[in-house]
Amino acid sequence: MRLFILVWCACALGFMSLAVSMHRHQEQVFGKCLDRVRSRIAAAAGWLFLFLGLALCVRAGAPSNMISYWAGVLTLAALVVGLCLAYRARQLPALAAIAAIVAIAAASVS
Secondary structure, eight states: OHHHHHHHHHHHHHHHHHHHTSHHHHHHHHSSOOOHHHHHHHHHHHHHHHHHHHHHHHHHSOHHHHHHHHHHHHHHHHHHHHHHHHHOGGGHHHHHHHHHHHHHHHHHOO
8 A cells, every 4th residue: 555655656746747837737827837947857857757657666566567567556546647737737836845744754653
């Protein structure tokens, strides 16, 4: 369960970062467009979080099984972020903060 929470939080944060790197979603979430540098930083952070989720999965077991597990978690994270963007875009920063706090809490529990 701890692995799922860590991977889901990493993937959700990745998708949130990738979403806010796009102009349309920036207007939905922040009410304005970010500059080019911040958009690129958000995109880079998004990819980094997605690869972090993959690394956590591959490290946890057999790579063939865990890549499939990661794909499933990616799907769930994308669904949650997509629904949040569709219905509660202004709350995306709060969801990101909650995901980060939960990930830190899950990582610190032994």
